[in-house]
Amino acid sequence: MxxxxxxxxxxxxxxxxxxxxxxxxxxxxxxxxxxxxxxxxxxxxxxxxxxxxxxxxxxxxxxxxxxxxxxxxxxxxxxxxxxxxxxxxxxxxxxxxxxxxxxxxxxxxxxxxxxxxxxxxxxxxxxxxxxxxxxxxxxxxxxxxxxxxxxxxxxxxxxxxxxxxxxxxxxxxxxxxxxxxxxxxxxxxxxxxxxxxxxxxxxxxxxxxxxxxxxxxxxxxxxxxxxxxxxxxxxxxxxxxxxxxxxxxxxxxxxxxxxxxxxxxxxxxxxxxxxxxxxxxxxxxxxxxGTGGGGEVQSALSLAAAQQRYGVAQGTQVWESFRERDDPEATSTVHDGTSFPYAGKPSNPQGEALPDPGSVVPEPLVYDATGGATQATTRSPGVLPSNLFATPRKGMSNALVVSGAHTASGHPVAVFxxxxxxxxxxxxxxxxxxxxxxxxxxxxxxxxxxxxELGRGQDYAWSATSASQDVTDTYAVELCQDSTHYLFHGSCVPMEKLERTNSWKPTTADSTAAGSYRMQVWRTAYGPVEYRATVGGKPVAYTQLRSSYRHEADSILGFQELNDPTFVHDAASFQRAAQDINYTFNWFYADSRQTAYYNSGTNPVRASGVDASFPVWAQTAYDWHGWDPTLNTADYTPPSQHPQSVDQDYYISWNNKQAPGYTAAGFGDGSVHRADLLEDRVKALVQQGGVTRSALVKAMASAAVTDLRGEDVLPELLQVIGSAPVTDPQEATAVQQLTAWSQAGAKRTETSAGSHAYADAAAIRVMDAWWPLLVQGEFAPGLGTGLYNALGADLTVDESPSAGHGPTGSHAGSAFQYGWWSYADKDLRKVLGRPVQGALAQTYCGGGQLAACRDVLLSTLKQAAAVPASTVYPGDDGGCSAGDQWCADSIVQRPLGGVTDDRISWQNRPTFQQVVEFPAHR
Missing domain, CATH: 1.10.439.10 (Penicillin Amidohydrolase, domain 1)
Structure with a gap:
């Protein structure tokens, strides 16, 4: 076929x-x-x-x-x-x-x-x-x-x-x-x-x-x-x-x-x-x-929802447990016992500027639209995918590096x-x-x-994964005089009005009607305005300021050094080069003798007491240390405070937590993370010893076709269900299918190359239909609709390969970066009576009762099993028919020009990838 x-x-x-x-x-x-x-x-x-x-x-x-x-x-x-x-x-x-x-x-x-x-x-x-x-x-x-x-x-x-x-x-x-x-x-x-x-x-x-x-x-x-x-x-x-x-x-x-x-x-x-x-x-x-952070307004909204549901003290505890700032069960790239504290929760927060309930309004961008510009809801395609910059959309790259002490050759091996x-x-x-x-x-x-930018030199190789640590802050600038003036260090000053007017005519390749529109952004010293709101009754504009804003070109110095054979010659010189890159990346290195890791980025030094997870007042007391608003420069944490390591037994990264103490910029770095698919496999190889290039390729590729939910959460779901006999025939069939799939490794792979049909297709369909239903059934009754939806805006519930609603979009390959896997894992282990470090503030499934939790899981499983494939995989305008499971998962090379390429079977791996093992050094 x-x-x-x-x-x-x-x-x-x-x-x-x-x-x-x-x-x-x-x-x-x-x-x-x-x-x-x-x-x-x-x-x-x-x-x-x-x-x-x-x-x-x-x-x-x-x-x-x-x-x-x-x-x-x-x-x-x-x-x-x-x-x-x-x-x-x-x-x-x-x-x-x-x-x-x-x-x-x-x-x-x-x-x-x-x-x-x-x-x-x-x-x-x-x-x-x-x-x-x-x-x-x-x-x-x-x-x-x-x-x-x-x-x-x-x-x-x-x-x-x-x-x-x-x-x-x-x-x-x-x-x-x-x-x-x-x-x-x-x-x-x-x-x-x-x-x-x-x-x-x-x-x-x-x-x-x-x-x-x-x-x-x-x-x-x-x-x-x-x-x-x-x-x-x-x-x-x-x-x-x-x-x-x-x-x-x-x-x-x-x-x-x-x-x-x-x-x-x-x-x-x-x-x-x-x-x-x-x-x-x-x-x-x-x-x-190469950025990270932001989202503080949404965090404030979900905190407010939690406090409204539970009261201030208990609501804050609930919110913090879902935030998982420094979860003790999270897989970290650095696991040698060192820690790198950054952007954690202050003991006495200062300067918070949380919005009044119901006051937040997004800042409009488009004005004066005419002609074709009024047809914003049409399906007319563009030359670039419309979700290319969808946020969050940075968690996709991976790295597997093993030191020479654990390889067959005695030389480091890397697949990244x-x-x-x-x-x-x-x-x-x-x-x-x-x-x-x-x-x-x-x-x-x-x-x-x-x-x-990513590759190899004469006797060394390097690569990167997106780190996305928090280098972006939201400021509440107090308005004065009118909506386009704000208080800046005690003076009422005007915002800068930035405009871009675009107009177009129909082209040979595009049937969109002629039209035009104007984009408008109000910019302050604290960055562009994103929202309007009130704080304590005062009108404010919420702005976003990132450390790399107006400094994207600075990273060219680090890339120049990485290409210079007289500069990079060992792990230490590699780390020095990475320090000159201000994008938020995790950098990995291997030569014939050493391996190394370094987390790059210009991490601003925040004022004492500022909580990086929430908006703060745009006042001198809460500015970044040493901040120069004219140049947007500041004091940055020194290289020694960035997560780093040399010759650790192994390194894995799949956009997970960098190191203990290094607070994630967003939600989701908990007990179950996509990086666990690499961690478990590489750790086992290292324990066995004699690691080869092909063994590391196999570990990466095995993780690339594995359903994270099926490998790391499904066993607990089945254990809860198995706490009593399953008597309903439909439920029993679904349980049998899921059990067999779990025991086979929870893979999403074709029965044979080119078959376009999955082994364990029925179980995969059930899981795809079940996950959003079981999460809602598990958490929504306890959290309430408002808080459940607010937390869902902070972290999407699911990102399976076929989920067009996920942050990455459909047919994009990358999957399982964002989801409620950790929350479900911690909650189910509590129900099962197992120890949990960094547990959620409450137990949600069935109110914490095993029998009631089992009922929730079985009822949602039965509901999911009844959903036909044509509904789970509804088809799309890219060539997939309703019910075609393989096609729904498949990767599409999205055209950016006039020539199209074939779609391929799903696998969750880097686009550009190297396999390296240097037997010699200069």
């Missing part, structure tokens, strides 16, 4: 409705406009590589992310794709069923070799965009191997290669970063929703973008100067490709389809890039993956990578960079590839 290809969700859906004759005519025209790719039969020079063929990586769907008009039309009419568009998707997908048989010798059946250079018999093409750089692409994957004789040439080549592979995507994202996507790519509802969501978080003016460039020049020292020189050479390379492709008529076809270039006359422009475009791109990536979502083309791109002061291979975000 062939894999199903999802319908495009970009502005290009209308193409599918073109008549074949028209498409064929356009295809014939476009085919005459494509320039040949230069080819030469020699290999890129290989730099000394200490991995000895034991390093591998994978990044689906494929390296090539550019398609000419001819390519796009051929994809729509004939289903063909340009070379290297989808060739990494098959090996990546096959691991879901093939992992049990993986050996060290067969790892490259599922990953690409990430050795430096290209063997002479594997050279596909050589491009020399200028005399001091050569771009060699390999036959297997088309990855650019960039070799420069000068540093400037190396960076020029990196920019040229990036434009070859991702020009259209880079152009989209620089417009997203400026809040101008609809004007650039059409006014579809998804486009407008995306630019609105992002621009609210980072409403930068051109002066704001330029100020980040100036900051690097003035404050970055010699490395800052070098970074700007590298970035300028990179931009020059991008612009060189724009000029060449426009003149040669082989530029991305999306420019034609969105009306920027005329297919017949070649009239029109592709605007050149500039340094501020890179800042706009960096701000998008920072907002997606970021989960950046599944797109066509991918947000990341692979490259190798070799030049003066630069030697690395790996992945970089499109448009930010001056350096490899």
């Amino acid at each position: 062939p894999l199903r290809t999802p319908r495009p969700i970009g502005t290009l859906r209308k193409l599918g409705r073109l008549r074949t004759a028209t498409a064929a005519a356009l295809l014939a025209l476009a085919a005459t406009l494509v320039a040949p790719v230069p080819l030469a039969a020699h290999a890129a020079d290989a730099t000394t590589d200490y991995c000895g063929g034991q390093c591998a990586d994978i990044l689906p769907p494929g390296e090539n992310g550019n398609a000419t008009l001819a390519d796009i039309l051929a994809n729509k009419v004939f289903g063909t794709r340009p070379d290297h568009t989808m060739d990494q998707l098959g090996p990546y997908a096959s691991l879901a069923t093939g992992y049990p048989g993986v050996t060290d010798a067969t790892i490259t059946d599922f990953f690409n070799s990430s050795s430096f250079g290209v063997p002479s018999n594997q050279v596909a093409s050589v491009t020399i965009p200028r005399s001091d750089v050569t771009i060699t692409r390999d036959k297997k994957s088309g990855i650019p191997h960039i070799k420069g004789t000068t540093r400037s040439g190396t960076e020029f080549g990196a920019g040229y290669a990036a434009a070859q592979d991702r020009l259209w995507l880079m152009d989209l994202f620089r417009h997203v970063g400026r809040g101008e996507l609809s004007s650039f790519a059409g006014g579809a509802a998804a486009n407008r929703g995306l630019e609105q969501e992002f621009w609210r978080q980072a409403p930068y003016t051109e002066a704001d973008l330029q100020s980040q460039v100036d900051w690097l020049a003035q404050q970055g020292g010699s490395r800052g100067q070098q970074a700007l020189a590298d970035a300028q050479a990179y931009v020059d390379g991008i612009n060189a490709y724009i000029t060449a492709s426009k003149n040669g008529r082989y530029f991305p076809g999306e420019y034609v389809l969105t009306g920027h270039v005329d297919a017949i006359t070649n009239a029109g422009t592709i605007d050149p890039f500039q340094l501020t475009d890179l800042i706009a791109l960096a701000s998008v990536i920072g907002a997606l993956f 990578g970021p989960q950046t979502g599944y797109f066509a083309p991918q947000l990341l791109m692979l490259q190798e960079l070799q030049g003066p002061g630069i030697s690395a291979r790996g992945a970089s975000f499109a448009g930010l590839g001056m350096y490899v």
Whole structure:
């Protein structure tokens, strides 16, 4: 049975409705406009590589992310794709069923070799965009191997290669970063929703973008100067490709389809890039993956609901138990006995500015909407998924690292990578960079590839997971004079009014009517306004201020150091490089001798008594220590206070708690977490000893196809149910199905590769239907509807693979990061009479009585078992029919351009992933 290809969700859906004759005519025209790719039969020079063929990586769907008009039309009419568009998707997908048989010798059946250079018999093409750089692409994957004789040439080549592979995507994202996507790519509802969501978080003016460039020049020292020189050479390379492709008529076809270039006359422009475009791109990536905190207003609302339900003292205890700030049962990446206190609950909170009941109103963003802009509820697609920036949406990457003391070879082994979502083309791109002061291979975000951001050097490798620690605070600024003035350090000052007006016309690829609208944000010294409310009767505006706001570009220094073989040579130097990255990431390192971990980010030093979980008054007494509102700089916790470790027996991370004492920015770091799927498997391997690369790959892949609820909560559910005989036939059948599935490992895998049918399908359907029902039945009666719903806004109840309602959205791969698994686990263990550390303030299931709890579980289970598959999996407009369980779970490479790729079976793993084991060191 062939894999199903999802319908495009970009502005290009209308193409599918073109008549074949028209498409064929356009295809014939476009085919005459494509320039040949230069080819030469020699290999890129290989730099000394200490991995000895034991390093591998994978990044689906494929390296090539550019398609000419001819390519796009051929994809729509004939289903063909340009070379290297989808060739990494098959090996990546096959691991879901093939992992049990993986050996060290067969790892490259599922990953690409990430050795430096290209063997002479594997050279596909050589491009020399200028005399001091050569771009060699390999036959297997088309990855650019960039070799420069000068540093400037190396960076020029990196920019040229990036434009070859991702020009259209880079152009989209620089417009997203400026809040101008609809004007650039059409006014579809998804486009407008995306630019609105992002621009609210980072409403930068051109002066704001330029100020980040100036900051690097003035404050970055010699490395800052070098970074700007590298970035300028990179931009020059991008612009060189724009000029060449426009003149040669082989530029991305999306420019034609969105009306920027005329297919017949070649009239029109592709605007050149500039340094501020890179800042706009960096701000998008920072907002997606490198921030943490916020949400203090919602926390205040759920606290108020708890206090209304139980009274102030008891309600606060109940709320704190669900908050799980520093849960003693939580799995921590650092488990060597050290702790790193940060953002905990103060003993005597100061400056809290909790809203009056019923007074909170979100700040409006959109004004003066006309034409197509009034159709905000239509299903017209955009060029980027509308939930790309949905919050929270950062918990996806993972890492497994084992020290040499526990491996078969005596050298560390690592399997790690970021989960950046599944797109066509991918947000990341692979490259190798070799030049003066630069030697690395790996992945970089499109448009930010001056350096490899996640990958390997000559004798070391590194990766990251999103940490999302609390670097964002909500302030209540007291209004004065009117709604657009506020008290700032004793003076009544005006807010800054920021506006962005977008207008658009219908394009060839988008049927949305012409229209326009204006976005408006009021900005204060404490950040943009998000809500209005009253506090103690006083009118306030709630603002959000994050430490990386207006400083997204600063992290370039750390990435520069990670690529520099003279800088990174051991665990300590790696940690020093990570300290120069102000995004909130967990960084992992392995070479032939050492492993290491470091949590990066500019963690502000808060005023004494400030509780980071709630809004505080915008007053001098509660400002961050050393805060300069003009520059948005402050005093940050020193590196020694960041979670870190060297040569721990093993490290795992799946966006879980970093270390004891390090308070999570949000709810959900408790006794059951997705990271437990890795923790249990890697800990068992380490206890056995002799860990190999393939064993670690198997551990990761096994966790990637396991239902967290089924592995870590279902056994307790079945034990409660099994406390008495089950006599109802329907209930007994469901229990038998769930028991068999649990004993088989609670996997969500196909019966065989390509079958598109799950083993234990009935049990999986029952669990998917049961979980939200059992959680509501377990907790809602005790909490009451108001508090139950308020806590559900803090932490969604469920995020199964097929849950389109979850934070990540449907067909996104990532699952089980957010949910009430820990709450259910702690509550059920209390009912069963087991010890619980950090227990909930009350026992909820059946009022704490085993028999009553059992009745709740059985009644909700019976209800769930009766729900048909067509209701559990209702189908969608992306090609899934109602009741198709496999399709509901499946991963879709969401189109960001004109070419679509196949959907694949679900697996919960990083998008870009490395497998490394260095046998030698410099």
